[in-house]
Structures are given as structure tokens and as C-alpha cells.
Amino acid sequence: MPILRQWAERHPDKTAALVAFSDQAITYGELDRRANAVTQLLIWMGLAAGDGIAIMLDNDPTYFELIWGARRHGIYYTPVSTHLKPEEAAYIVRDSGAKLFFVAARFADAVQALLADNPHRCTVYALGGALDGSFDYAAELARFDRLIEIPDGPVGKDFFYSSGTTGRPKGIKQPLFANLRQAQASGDWVRDNFGFAEDTVYLSPAPLYHGAPLRFTMRTLESGGTAVIMRKFVPEQALATIEHYRITHSQWVPTMFFRLLALPDEIRARYDLSSHRCAIHAAAPCPLELKERMIDWWGPIVWEYYAGSERNGATCISTADWLTHRGSVGRACVGTIHILDEAQNELGPGEIGDVYFDGPQFVYHNDPEKTARSRTAKGWSTIGDVGYLDEDGYLHLTDRRSHMIISGGVNIYPAEIENHLALHPDVADVAVFGIPNAEYGEEVKAVVQLREPSKASSALAADLMAFCRDDLSHVKCPRSIDFEAELPRQENGKLFKHVLKQRYLQPA
Template identity: 45%
Template sequence: MYPGAWSGKYPDKPAIVMADTGRTLTYAELEERSLRLANWFREIGLQPGAHVAMIAENRTEIIEAYWAALRSGTFITVVNCHLTPRESSYIIHDCDAEVVLISAELESAAELHAHCADVAHRVQVGGVPGTLDGARHYDEILAGSSAEKPAYEPRGDDMLYSSGTTGNPKGILPALKEQPVEDENVPLVQLFTQLYGFDENTVYLSPAPLYHAAPIRFVMTTHSRGGTVVVMPKFDPEQALSYIQGYGVTHSQWVPTMFVRLLKLPEEVRAGYDVSTLRAAIHAAAPCPVEVKQRMIEWWGPIVHEYYAATEANGLTVINSEEALRKPGSVGRDGLMGIVHICDELGTELPTGEVGTIYFEKAEGTEPFVYYKDERKTLGTRHPEHPGWTTTGDLGYLDEDRFLYMAERKSFLIITGGVNIYPQEVENELALHPDVRDVAVIGEKHEELGEIAVAYIEVEDHVKPGDDLSAEIREWLAPRLARFKIPRRFEYIDRIPRTPTGKLVKRKLTAVSA
């Protein structure tokens, strides 16, 4: 299904609502605008398998362009709008974009546009026409393009980039299938529908950036099922609650840091909003502290769901609220999209309870992912004896019931005086401190102990960082962590470096501490 399937049935139904302004795009408008853009792609000669890139803040045009790609057989790469122009330019050129769409509202728009002077077709989105010299304006293109639906619209796909927490990000190339955009046989849509009950009555709140895989794919699922998408320009915890109440939100997708910020709202603020319309609150992208999840379930009820997956979409585990309370810390069981195998460094499968590399055995009828133009990196994800088993490098273990638990990556492990410290365990406790907005723990070289644990802390606005706060935090941690796990030093910084999906970019902290 796609917007055209619903525009005939519900032409005036809101397909997209911008949460802050209430600006609405109906199904009829989404159908026409995405069709006009897709026809322009065809008009300028884009063939199925060609690449389009877009960089913008959360706005309706991202979703229009996404559907235009999906109905023209092209690949679309939505770029993180918080990257520097140089970083963005790397992705735009690496994906071989023949078209780049740039929001004129971005602070770096002009510089980014200059970096993309060699891209064949440059499009300015929003702003006064002519702001980006030499680029055609998005509205002008739509006004001059046909709204006539072709007899056949081949289905395209996204080609998103990994978060790039180490080195340059990698483009993840899916295999295009010969199928029309109307074809309902789209595994991801079918899976989300099965798991979370997306349907015509769904009102999906997207509090996260649309350039990340999970938010944009949940948006597409909502539209495939005829629901309404409510887009937040950026996340704010109290505003999110007000939108849930005001728009009657039924489904939403979060990252754990959002849960932490929601729970830190004063009790009277949280109690002042009605969230009873929620049927599924889905979270992923980063480990969620057990206490945080338990408190969210207490507050919102047994509607909290977690899944573990990657942008590479090589596998999936899922866990519901009841299972999470019974198996605290687990990210769920496999079977819906691939089978989990835990292996050592040589590829030997490990027994229950032992930590190793997480491999997914591909599901029937699927093809392993490929990193675009990087055969070496692609080969590095394959199991040495089972090419159909792939990994993104995460570590974990299975229990006796095949529930998966994540473990710290070896590169993040801190060994102090011969004793292992897992930063995630320390971060989970510190995240619950009322004065801590965000935190990251890394290892720093030490002449005597080899390494020591150092906590980098972003404090709440009303808090004054310093030695007094550090002493108070140490005292607060004492009953919660063994003494050797408590960081030897606390550093206070303006912002913890994270990808917009919540993943910590520890290499940036390492650079700070060097």
C-alpha cells in the first residue's frame, strides 16, 4: 500500500501533521505532491536504481521525497542535518546522488550547496527562491511536473547510512525487487503491522529525526496502513506528552534518553497529561536501563515494546512489557526476522550464557545486506563458515530461553587494575541521578592501574557543576555500585556527543580526554 491507495478512499484525511504548528498534509496532497516529484525524477532521466539524497530538518518534504523515491524505483538517502557540510558532502557523494535536495532553513545550507556544485540536479527546499544560487526551487519543480500516474511505478527503497560512531559512515544497500509500489508484500510493513497493530486508526507520533532508519520507516508503515503521522520538529518531554493527549496518539517510537527525560519531569507535570490513547510505545537504538523501563511500564502500562535491530536490517529481536519484567535487561527473542547465533572470534558458536559476537542467520527469502561500494567492509560482516550469517559487531549472549542480552563492546571495556568495568552499567546508574541530564563513561590511561573510569556529565540547566556535585554523586552511587566501578573522575561538558538516535559517539570523548 502507498498514499495513492488511501487518497481515493480518504482524500481529506490527515496523512502528516506538524505537531508544533498543526500544519496538515492530507492523503490527497501527499499523493499528488509525491507523484509530481516522482514524475520529475523520471523527466530528468533517473532510472530505477539511481540515487537521490536529501538533507533537511524535520519537515513534510522529507516524507514527500521518500514516497517519490519509493514510487520511482530510486534509492533515497536522507542525511543527518546536524552533520558539518564536509561530513554531509561525503555521504552525498559517496551515495552517487544524481539529485540532492537541501533545506534552505539549515544554517549551513549555502556552504553545503557549494560542496555539492558537481551534483547534476540541486533542489532548494523552503526559503525564498534563489537563496541557493543555481538550485531549482522545490515548489517550482512540483508546479511544473505532471500529476498523471504512470501505468507502472517500480518500488524503490531507502539507502541509509550507519551512524558512523567509528570512521566514515557506511551506505547500506538493499536489494531492489521487481515489484510495483502498490504491492503489499513489503516485509517490514507486514512485520510492524503484525507486532504493533498499525492500521487505519493509527496516530503515530514521531519525536525523533526523520533521517534515521526507525522513525522514517515507522512513518512509511503508518502511511502504508492509512494512519496519520504527527511529526515533532525536535524532542521536548513535556511537549511530547501534550501531543499524545492533544492528537490522541496511539503509537510512538522512542530512544531510552527520551524515556529518562520524560521520567525526570515533575510528578505533577506527568500526571497532568492523559496518555491513555497509547497502544504501543516502541523503543530501540540504545540500551535502556532496567529501572527506566520498569518505571515507564508502571506509568504507561504494558504497552512498552523494545526491539533490537540495526539500520542494516539483518535481523531482529523483540520483547514486550510482560517479558521485559520477567527478563529484565533482555532485548528479546529472535525468530521473526532471522535466527541469533553467538560466536567467538574464530566463528565457533558459543553455549548459553557466554558472551560473543551476535550473528543473525538470514530469514528465508531475504538477502544479506551490502555496504555500498565497500566489499571489504561487507566481507567483514560475514561469518567465516556461514555466509548467510551477518553481524554489525555487537556483543551479547543468549539465556536458556533464547532471550538475547547485550554486552559491552570490547573496545568500550575498561580494565582497571586487572578488573573489568562495563561503562554501560555505570552509565545506567548515573542517568537516574536527578541532576544528570546525560552521561558517558570511558576509560582513560593510567600509569599505575592501566585505565581508570572517567564520567563525562551533562547537567540539568539549574545545576552548578563542580567538586561539590562530584562528591554528592559519589555518595549517591556508593550503595548502587561496587567501589571499583565508581568513576575516579567526573568531567562536566556542555553536551554529550550522541547520534540523534541516542547512540554514544565515544571516540569524540576520547579525543576530548586525550
């Protein structure tokens, strides 16, 4: 019996998912019935296992009925960012080959961009209002008002697209789960390490179109818990949500930690966080001091994990282990880690190289060359990160290979410089990258977002460069520093360095 049906029969009136401080909520009984109706709609529309749908919604419990319905019929589901331009959203829907597009009515421009060039004849279902060229989702779903039994078969899976930091975003696709047991087992590492269970009340403050928020809310539902989602991350409201809903588990990115810690002490002390027993963070590097301050505030409940949308492997680390292996992202909990040099020879402890896993396989959709570049002859795969294993097998990430600066033949990893500059009391955020240098090929450039933008000056830039020289090798220190009011980050904490770097690409 499918796991959702089991929970629906065990506690049909228990809230499965809700939007914090709103009237949007769905019980397990309702979710099972509506997901079953979605499956019937997919069958009626002629979709077969291996076909795909796309979803462009705000944070809404409807996400979950669509996904559970797709999973039950072996359908790939592609979340589309609500912040994309209409043409960008339409590109992802077309490139994914989605046969159905479920979209909130407020994204009418994306629908029109899709319909203007729609060779795949993708059918559009609008939620929350009528759109030209679309069907009304609520009316269509209402036609399937009784439960039916769905034959067992392959189980659907997410089909995410990369952030598109260079060129068009790429789809990341894995084989479907062969059966329900395999699908359920894929979440064992989350349940085993973070303690997801029937009593879990999980807070997701980030958009569901990102990989981690969607996957972890689904793990919550697979475990019989309750997923609490925020429409948008607001620091004090996040604390109020933990108190009000007695949140047990949550997930964050470092920029959220920074904004939480920026709250006045009296506001941070105002809320009862005693129910909170597991705060998970990932998606972007977390400066050591920032994490230490969160541990000081929340206690030894802070967990970190490392994984990519490719899902080729994962690591995780508890507070206790992090304090004895500072800066590590943990030991492997999915797959085995291999650190390889450029000739793909395996390196020993402490030696920096490319991070590979021998875990689950994936492909970059419509890009066999990129897929091939991510593989070794043994089939191990990388998502482009660089790092090393310590003597105890804990992984330490150095940076992305694509971010590496080569200056005078020396390899420089920006993350180390960024983490150091982040310790300066005037710095709110920082990006470090290479820019052209006639003599050395590249030189180190830093762009800084200040806590108080009015402080920006050549004198402060000089102070920050001196701050680096106190503790970093001179080759790693920025040759110049510029200031920006705000750095271009996504809600998941990832920094669009290419947006900044483009300004400096003219030869010196």
C-alpha cells in the first residue's frame, strides 16, 4: 500500500501541510483523495510512466497533491521558480518535455510565453483564476471525485533545473524509482540522521521550487509528520512560527542565519523555541563564526549536510562532530567519497582535489557532454566541488572548481577569502572571484555588501584588504574591493557570481 494511503488511513484528520498563519491547510485524508484525483487526471490525459509535468506555484499545499499524484503514476515533476522571467519559465517547461503545466493564475505572462511557441502541445492548468488557453484546475480535478486503486509500477521523481548561473539552466534527471519500496528507502538517510518521524513538525521557510525545501517537506509527509511552510522568509515571523506550531525540525541557509542573528536581542529572546530539536542547514558555505553564533543561541541542535540537486551522494554532520571537525560538512551518508586529482588519481587525507561520489547516477538533460565530463571511467560522479577528507573521513569543501582563481600559476579558492572577510564587523556579505590581470592572468577581486552601506569608502576598502593580509597569504588577498548595496543571491543562499564578474571581464 502506498505510504500516503497508510498515513491517510491511520490519521485522516491530521494536518499534513499548512501555510503558517493562514487558512491554507490540508489533512492526510484530503491529501490522499486529491492526490488520487491528480493521478486519475494524468491517466485521463494520456500520460504514461516517464512522462513529465511542470509546476509553477507560490508556496501552497497544492504542491503536495500534484507531486503525490505524479509520483503514484511514475511521472517526473519539474518545479519552476516563481522569480523567472516569462521566457525563462517557458524555456524550462519546453526543455523538460512536460506534457502538463500547472501554474498559478498570476503567472499569466509565463503561460503566454509558453503558448507562443509550444511544439510539444503542453496542456496548461490554471490555479486561482481563468487564463486564456488553459483549463481550470479546480473544475477539472472535481471530475475525479472517487478513489480508485492505482496499479503498482515505477514511482515518479523530481526533475529539477539548475540555477542557470552560466547560460541556460540544465535539467538534472535520475532514473525513476523502480517501486514503492525503493522510493521510500531513498529517504532513509534523512530519517536515520535527523530523526524525521510521525511526530515531526517541520518548518520550511524557503520556496518549494528549490530542491531541499521540496524534498525535505516530502520526507516529512513520508514520515507521517506535519510540514509547515512560510509564504516568504521573514526573520521574526520564523521565530514566531517555531513557537506557535511547536516546530521540531527546520531547514535554513546561511543568509537566513545572518538575518536571524541581526534581530535585536530582546526579539530573539521573546520566543519559546523549546520544541525545536533539529535545525538543518545546507545549500551554501556557512562562515565558521556564523555557525558558532547559531550554536551558542540554539544549542547543539544544528546539523549540516552537503548534497546537490544531482543527488549523487550526501554527507551530514551533527553539532558535536562539527565542533571537533570545524568547517567540515560531515562524513558520507549516501555513497562513498573519493577525492581525485586532475588525472583522476585518488588522493590521501588532507590533499585537495575534486569531490566525487560513487552514489546514485544522474544525467544532465539534453547535454551528454556535460554528463560525460561529470564522470570517471569507474562511473563516479562530481558536481564540481573541490575539497579534501581529513584523517577521520570528514569532508571539508574548499570551493567550486568553476570558482577557482589561477593567479601566476597558483590555485586560489575564493571561499577561504570570503569566510575570512565575513568575520569583519562591517561586512554583511561578500563575493570573491578572479578578474583579468595582464601579468598574472587573474587577480583576486572582492565585492562587499556592508551592514551600513553609508560606510563605503576607499579607506574602508583599504582596511578590509589589510584585514586579509593579517591572516591570509598575500597571493590570496584581494587586490581591490568594491561595494554593492546588495549581492545577487537566491533564496536558497546561492550567489550569482557571474552577474558581478561580467562587469570585470574586459582585459586589464
